[in-house]
Amino acid sequence: MSTLLQHTPDLEPEPEADLAGPAPRRGRRARRTAPDGETRTITSAFERRRPLTRATRALLNGGLLVFLIIVCLGPILWLAKSAITPTQDTLRYPLALWPNGTDWENLRTAWVDIDLKLYFWNTVVIALGSWAVQMVVAVTGGYALSILRPRGSRVIYALVLSTMFVPAVVLLVPLYLTVLDVPFVHWNLVNTFWGAFLPAGASAFNVAIVKRFFDNLPREIIDAARVDGCGDFRLFFSIVLPMSRPVLGVVSVFAVLAAWKDFVWPLVVLPDPAKQPLSVRLPRLAAVTELDVVLAALLISCALPIVFFVVFQRLFLRGGLEGAVKG
Amino acid sequence: MTAYLARVRGSAATIAFLLPMLLVFGLFSWWPIVRSVVMSMQQTNLVTPAEFVGPDNFRAVLADPLLSTAVQNTIWFAVLALVIGYPVPLMLAVVMSDVRRARGLYSLLAYLPVVIPPAVAVLLWRFFYDAEETGVFNTILGWFGLGPVPWLEDPSWAMPSLVIEATWAAAGGTVIIYLAALVSVPPELYDAAEVDGAGILRKVWHVTVPHLRGVMLITLILQVIGTAQVFLEPYLFTDGGPDNATLTVLLLVYDYAFANTTGGDYGKATALSLMLAATLALLSVAYFRLTRRWSE
Numbered sequence: 019m020s021t022l023l024q025h026t027p028d029l030e031p032e033p034e035a036d037l038a039g040p041a042p043r044r045g046r047r048a049r050r051t052a053p054d055g056e057t058r059t060i061t062s063a064f065e066r067r068r069p070l071t072r073a074t075r076a077l078l079n080g081g082l083l084v085f086l087i088i089v090c091l092g093p094i095l096w097l098a099k100s101a102i103t104p105t106q107d108t109l110r111y112p113l114a115l116w117p118n119g120t121d122w123e124n125l126r127t128a129w130v131d132i133d134l135k136l137y138f139w140n141t142v143v144i145a146l147g148s149w150a151v152q153m154v155v156a157v158t159g160g161y162a163l164s165i166l167r168p169r170g171s172r173v174i175y176a177l178v179l180s181t182m183f184v185p186a187v188v189l190l191v192p193l194y195l196t197v198l199d200v201p202f203v204h205w206n207l208v209n210t211f212w213g214a215f216l217p218a219g220a221s222a223f224n225v226a227i228v229k230r231f232f233d234n235l236p237r238e239i240i241d242a243a244r245v246d247g248c249g250d251f252r253l254f255f256s257i258v259l260p261m262s263r264p265v266l267g268v269v270s271v272f273a274v275l276a277a278w279k280d281f282v283w284p285l286v287v288l289p290d291p292a293k294q295p296l297s298v299r300l301p302r303l304a305a306v307t308e309l310d311v312v313l314a315a316l317l318i319s320c321a322l323p324i325v326f327f328v329v330f331q332r333l334f335l336r337g338g339l340e341g342a343v344k345g
Numbered sequence: 346m347t348a349y350l351a352r353v354r355g356s357a358a359t360i361a362f363l364l365p366m367l368l369v370f371g372l373f374s375w376w377p378i379v380r381s382v383v384m385s386m387q388q389t390n391l392v393t394p395a396e397f398v399g400p401d402n403f404r405a406v407l408a409d410p411l412l413s414t415a416v417q418n419t420i421w422f423a424v425l426a427l428v429i430g431y432p433v434p435l436m437l438a439v440v441m442s443d444v445r446r447a448r449g450l451y452s453l454l455a456y457l458p459v460v461i462p463p464a465v466a467v468l469l470w471r472f473f474y475d476a477e478e479t480g481v482f483n484t485i486l487g488w489f490g491l492g493p494v495p496w497l498e499d500p501s502w503a504m505p506s507l508v509i510e511a512t513w514a515a516a517g518g519t520v521i522i523y524l525a526a527l528v529s530v531p532p533e534l535y536d537a538a539e540v541d542g543a544g545i546l547r548k549v550w551h552v553t554v555p556h557l558r559g560v561m562l563i564t565l566i567l568q569v570i571g572t573a574q575v576f577l578e579p580y581l582f583t584d585g586g587p588d589n590a591t592l593t594v595l596l597l598v599y600d601y602a603f604a605n606t607t608g609g610d611y612g613k614a615t616a617l618s619l620m621l622a623a624t625l626a627l628l629s630v631a632y633f634r635l636t637r638r639w640s641e
Contacts, residue, residue, distance in 0.1 A: 058532035060443045060548055062539055071545065079444050082437070086454040089513070094457065096481070097469055112481045151369070159366030168359045178366070181374045187574045187595050188622040191602045191614045192377035192384055201376060220374040225366065250358035279462045281577050286603065297464035301581055304468050312468070320465045327460040328453070334460075335452045335521055 094324070101125065101317040105310040124314035132307055134296070134315050141278060141295035141319075147211055148218035148277040149270060155219040156269055157262070160228030161254055165240065175229070182222040193217060194286050213287040214295075218277060224269050231265040232258065271330045278323050385616040402616035412617075414589050415597045418579075421504055422593060423572040429505070430512035431568060435561065437516065438523030439553060452524065456517035463514060467581040470510045471497070474582075497583055500590035507578045507591060515571075519564050526560040527553065566629050573625055594621050 065071050100108045102120045111117050128134045159178070163171050197207045197217070207213035235258065243257050259266075281297045288294050291302070296319040304312045327334060385402055387395040406412060441451045458466065473481040474496035486492035496506045534552045543551065576595040579585055585592035585600075594617065602614035 058535060059445070060439075060535065060553060061545055062535070065545060066445075075443070078440055082440050082444070083451065083454075086451060090454045090457045090517070093469060093473070094461070110479060112479065113484055155365045155369050158362045158364075162359055162362035162366070166359045166362060168356065168363070174363070174367070177375065178370060181370065181378070183626070184374075184378055185570060185574055185622050185625055187576075187598065188381055188615075188618045189374070189377045190598065191611050191618065192381040193373060194602070195384070195389075195611060196372065196377050196380065200372060216369060217373040219365070219369040250362070254362070275460060279460075281462075281464050297462050300464050300468060309472075313472075316465050316469055320461045323460045323462060324457070327457070331449075331453055331456075335449070335456060336525075 094320070097313060097317050097320075100310070101314040103310060103313075105308055108309060108313070121310060124310045125318065128311045128314040128318060132303055132311060132315065134303075134318055136292065137294060137296045137299045138318065140293060141297070143211055144214045144280075144284065144295050145274050145277040147215035149273045151215045151219035152221055152224055152273045153266070153269065156221070156224035156228045157259070157266070158254075159225050160232050161258060163225070164229045164232035165253070165258065166250060175225075178222050178225050180222075181220065182226075190282065190286065193283075197287055208287055209290045209293055211293070214277075214280075214284055217283065217287075218273070218280075221273075224273070227269060228262075228265055231262060235261055267330075268333050271326070271333045275323060275326065275334075381615045381619060384612060385619050387612050389611045398612070402612040403620070406613055406617045406620070409597075411589070411592065411597060415592050415594045418504065418589075418591060419573055419575065419593045419595075422508060422575055422579075422591075423569055425505055425508040426511060426568065426572045427565075429508050430516065431565065433512060434516045434519035434564075435523060435557070438520045438527060439549060441520065442524060442527040442553075452521065455520045458514050459517040461514070463577050464581060466514050467510065467578060470513075471582055474506055498587060500588050503583055503587060503590045507575075507582055510582070511572075511575070511578050519568075522560060522564060523557060526557055530556045562632075566632060569628065570625050573621065 061071065061075065066075065096113075099115065100112075102122050102124055103116060104118060104121045107114065107117050129138075162168065163175050194208075197213045199206060207216070239257060239261075240253065243253055248257065278295075279297065280295075284295050285298045288298065291299065300312075300315060300319060303315060307315070384395075386397060386399055388398045388401070389395045437455060441448065441455070444451055475481065475483065476493065476495045476498045477483065478487065478493045480493070480496075482496070483493040486494065495502050497503050530553060534556070535548055538548045538552050574595050575593050576599065579591040579593050579596050580599070583591045585596050598614050598618050598621075601610045601617065
């Protein structure tokens, strides 16, 4: 479900763009700007000056902000509060702010006593491994399909894209049996991290985004490098990769977040509790642990994704929908 | 000679670059897809050798009395998600697109639930849904003289509760998709509508919404395909209960294959997932055909 609903941004190469730079980058998504620098949206500047419209808009926009703060941020803030509140207070006065003081010990208990650190590091390893596999597959595959273009690459690309239309549900059981006994090599990857890493690499979205990005790289640069005798590998490492930072960034942040969120596949492929990530382990822990420690564990489990999102928000929020939605 | 060598080296490089993709897709996507078709016609439990049984698995699944419960529940989930969840991101995005100050903050807030790991969100919401009067949601409802609502404990409340959480968790992603599409509304259209004397609501109705039609179609199909495969919420919130009220098709697939008591029936599990996939494929094809005429 998550892979299907995950939206993927529609990127174009902007070789000179500096991701960390302060200059606003609008690219081709820029709105037409009016002479005064204002962008045109539903309401016109004229309408916004009318008192009634002005009041309504203020009410609507302010109301929306309050709504978003309560509904989207509220549960997280509540979790942060309750993670350091004794169980009895949370049960009796769930919405009160520390009626009997705080209990910071919860966080330590969760991290050490119920071994959350083990599952936390498992999750980190799974996220990094899945990221690395997805990167290698998408970047080398995209390069071969977009720049090298051997005979048959159109067929290969069509086969890759067609997997997008196969719902993940169909694959759950046959994929499990494949990982249990990998064809030809007969490895059993169940209960190994490779069992989590490798299937993540088969992401048609990644290949499609990277390929489209490479398709839009300036041909003159690639042709010039070719004329200068640049081989396939050098072209890849010295020309194409350095120009690909925007797309590598986007694929990376979505890959890491998706791995951190994943539940069903690790549940199936990692039955050994010592190998499980947080998502899979938390429900079992929640059943046998005191409430305040569970809430502390939940807070620890979502802290990193939240920080990650806030840091890389621009990459997450400049969405689009895998090319199907172009204007 | 050198040209020949260069070509050989070139094709070796090409193969080297293609190899990771071919191996990973071949082993973990294409082969399992082919295998699922084969397996649906086999009796497999990994202990005895697989045996060809033709359509027996499909017959066994269709004869399972739980199937109609699971199908009905899944449709109910999809319908509720459509009614509760589908309009929310659209309305949020339309209002957000006209915010002029700190729009980044709005999108940041709206997207925040999307980055919370679903297992964490469900465990948190399970506590919010406490059916006691002192539960978080029931306390809030109590302020307005409402409730207490039995939430997950009551067969008729359980599914709406799941849908509300699922909407909370997913709406932000769709908001971002709509916002990206709203940027591409040609400003001339708004100018023209104003010249024709259209007010703000008429502009939304006659310019903004029609412009979003294509995207709305796609998010609709994605949502139906996504909700038809709902697993995590019913698995973690209620494990299909109470009284099978939240048993969904994918939960049944999981039970066939992996549940401790009835598990290990991989043939039945694949047969059911194939039937679900075929239904989804038919649904999206039919939908595209029906709507192509008016979306052009």
